[in-house]
Amino acid sequence: MPAFFFFRHVQEHRVIDLRSDTVTRPSAAMLSAMMSAETGDDVYRDDPTVNALEAEAARLSGKAAALFFPTGTQANLVALLSHCERGDEYIVGQQAHNYKYEAGGAAVLGSIQPQPILAADDGTLPLDVVAAAIKPDDIHFARTRLLSLENTHHGKVLPLAYLEQAWTFTREHQLALHIDGARIFNAVVAQQTTLAAIARYCDTLTICLSKGLGTPVGSLLCGDTALIERARRWRKMTGGGMRQAGILAAAGLYALEHNVVRLQEDHDNAAWLGQQLHELGVQVIDQQTNMLFVAVPETQVKPLGEWMKARGVLISAGTRTRLVTHLDADRAALAQVVAHWKAFLHQ
Numbered sequence: 001m002p003a004f005f006f007f008r009h010v011q012e013h014r015v016i017d018l019r020s021d022t023v024t025r026p027s028a029a030m031l032s033a034m035m036s037a038e039t040g041d042d043v044y045r046d047d048p049t050v051n052a053l054e055a056e057a058a059r060l061s062g063k064a065a066a067l068f069f070p071t072g073t074q075a076n077l078v079a080l081l082s083h084c085e086r087g088d089e090y091i092v093g094q095q096a097h098n099y100k101y102e103a104g105g106a107a108v109l110g111s112i113q114p115q116p117i118l119a120a121d122d123g124t125l126p127l128d129v130v131a132a133a134i135k136p137d138d139i140h141f142a143r144t145r146l147l148s149l150e151n152t153h154h155g156k157v158l159p160l161a162y163l164e165q166a167w168t169f170t171r172e173h174q175l176a177l178h179i180d181g182a183r184i185f186n187a188v189v190a191q192q193t194t195l196a197a198i199a200r201y202c203d204t205l206t207i208c209l210s211k212g213l214g215t216p217v218g219s220l221l222c223g224d225t226a227l228i229e230r231a232r233r234w235r236k237m238t239g240g241g242m243r244q245a246g247i248l249a250a251a252g253l254y255a256l257e258h259n260v261v262r263l264q265e266d267h268d269n270a271a272w273l274g275q276q277l278h279e280l281g282v283q284v285i286d287q288q289t290n291m292l293f294v295a296v297p298e299t300q301v302k303p304l305g306e307w308m309k310a311r312g313v314l315i316s317a318g319t320r321t322r323l324v325t326h327l328d329a330d331r332a333a334l335a336q337v338v339a340h341w342k343a344f345l346h347q
Contacts, residue, residue, distance in 0.1 A: 016333045017314040021183075021211040021266070021290060021326035030214065030254045037250035041243050042068070043236070049246030053253050057220045060256070061205055062196030065228035067235060068249055072182050072208040072219040073098075074240050077105045079204045079221055080146070081238075082230040083176045086111035089142035090178075091133050093119040096150045098180050109238070113142045123153035124162045127169050134173060146176040151198065155291025157187045163201035177201070182208040182219075186289040189263045203227070212263050212290060213255035214327050218248050262327065266290040269325040269334055276338045280345060285320060292323040307344045313337055 017023040026034070040046035050068050057066035069075040076098040080090060090106065092099040094116040098106070106112040117129050125147070135141035147170050151158040170177040179202040181187075188195050199205045204223040209215040221231055235241060242248075267289050274287040274294075283295035296304055298319050305317030313336070316322055325334070 015309075015312045015314050016329055016337060018323045018325070018329060018337065019314050019316045021324050024211065024214040024326050024328050026214060026216050026251055027327075029258070030251050033250045033254045034247050037246040039244035039246035042245045043241045043243060047244065047246045047249070049253065050249040053249040053256075054220070056253060056256055057207060057222055060195045061199040061207075061222040063199060063205070063222040064225045066220050066222045067228050067231050068242075068245065068252070069219045069221060069235060069240050070217060070242065070248075072180075072206055072210075073102045073105065074235070074238060075206040075219040075221045076102060076178075076180055077109065078231045078234040078238065078240070079178050079206060079223075080106045080112055080148075081110045081234045082223075082227050083178065083204070084110065084112045084145045085143075087113075087142055088145040089113040089115050089135065090146040090148050091115045091117060091125070091130055091144065091175075092148040093117065093125055093150060093153065095119060095154070096148065096180065097182060098148060098150075115142075115144070119153060123150070123156035123158055125149060125166075127165060130169070131173070134175075144173075144175065146178055148178045148180060149202075150180045150182070151187050152183045152190075152289055152291075154293075155183075155186075155286070155288040157190045157288060160191065160193065160197065160201075163198065167201035176203045178203065179205045181205045183211055183289070185260050186212060186263055186267070189260065190267060190289050209252045209255055212266055212326055213252075213259045215251035215255050216248070218252050220252070259327065263290070266325045266327065269329070269331055270323070272331065273323060273325065273334050273337065276334075277341060280338070280342050282341070282345075290325045292325070294321050294323065295319065296321050304341075304344055308337075308340055311340045313340055 037049045042050045054066040092114050099114050099116050115133050120126050134144045207220040209218040270290050270292045274284045274292045278284050285293040301317050308315050
C-alpha cells in the first residue's frame with residue numbers, strides 16, 4: 001500500500017473536527033496528483049504546475065495575473081504592501097481576518113495603518129460609515145488608500161449588488177478595493193455565479209485553497225499584471241518564494257477542478273445540522289454557507305466541549321459556538337455529532 005494511501009486510511013479513523021474547514025485533509029486522488037506533479041524552480045518561474053495554477057486562477061477570476069502563496073495571511077499582507085505605502089491606511093472590518101487575526105502584519109511590516117469599522121449584520125461594511133472614516137488630505141492624517149472586504153464574512157455572502165456599489169464608491173474616492181476571499185468559492189456556489197462575476201468588483205482578490213477546497217496548503221492573489229509584479233517582489237522579501245512548489249500547486253489545480261461544486265454539500269450539511277440541533281432545543285443564532293453558530297449557556301460551555309472531545313468530536317465551544325462543515329465531515333459524521341449532543345443534553 002503506498003504511504004500516502006496508508007496515511008489517509010489512518011487519518012479517517014480520527015475525530016470529527018468541526019472547529020474549522022482548515023482541518024480538511026487531501027484525498028487520495030489529490031495526493032496522487034501531488035505525487036505525479038511536474039516541477040521546476042518557481043523563483044525562476046520555471047515550475048510548470050505553479051504556472052498552470054496561476055493561469056487558471058487568473059482565468060477564473062477574470063484578472064490578468066495571479067500569484068501562488070504558501071498562506072492566505074501572506075497573500076493578504078502582500079496585497080496590502082503592493083497597494084499601499086508607508087503611512088497609508090486601509091479601512092477594514094473590526095472582525096475581519098486581515099485586521100484581527102493576522103498578527104498586525106500590515107502595521108508591523110508595512111507601516112500601514114488599519115482603520116477598523118463595524119460590519120453590518122449581513123457582513124458588509126456600510127459605505128456611509130466607510131465614507132466617514134476616509135481621512136482628509138491633511139499632513140496630520142494617514143492617507144486612506146484602500147477598502148478591504150471579506151467574502152464570505154463569518155459565513156455570510158456579500159451581495160453582488162453591494163459589491164457593485166462598493167466598487168463604484170471606491171472609484172469615486174480614489175481607493176483600491178481588496179477582497180479577502182479565503183472562502184470566496186463558498187460565495188460563488190451560494191450565489192450560483194462565477195468567480196469572475198464577483199472579482200470584477202475588486203482590484204485584488206485572495207483565494208484560499210486549504211479550507212473547503214481541501215488542499216494541504218496554499219493561497220492565490222489575483223490582480224492586474226503590474227500589481228502582481230510588485231507582489232512577486234514582496235512575496236520574495238517576506239519569505240514566500242518557493243522552489244519546486246508544483247507539488248503544492250497540483251493540489252490546488254485538483255481542488256479547482258473537483259472540489260468547488262461540492263461545496264454545496266457543505267452548505268446543505270450545515271443547514272441540516274442546524275435543523276437537527278434546533279429540534280433538540282439548541283438555539284441557532286445563524287447559518288449561512290458552511291458555518292453554523294449556536295448559543296450555548298455559559299455553564300455548559302466547558303462541559304459540552306469536554307463531552308464532545310471524549311467522544312471523538314472537536315468543537316470550539318463557547319457561548320457562541322461556531323460549527324464548520326467541510327469535506328471531511330459528511331452527513332453520517334454529523335449525525336453522530338447530533339447524537340452525542342442529544343446525549344449531553346439528556347444526561
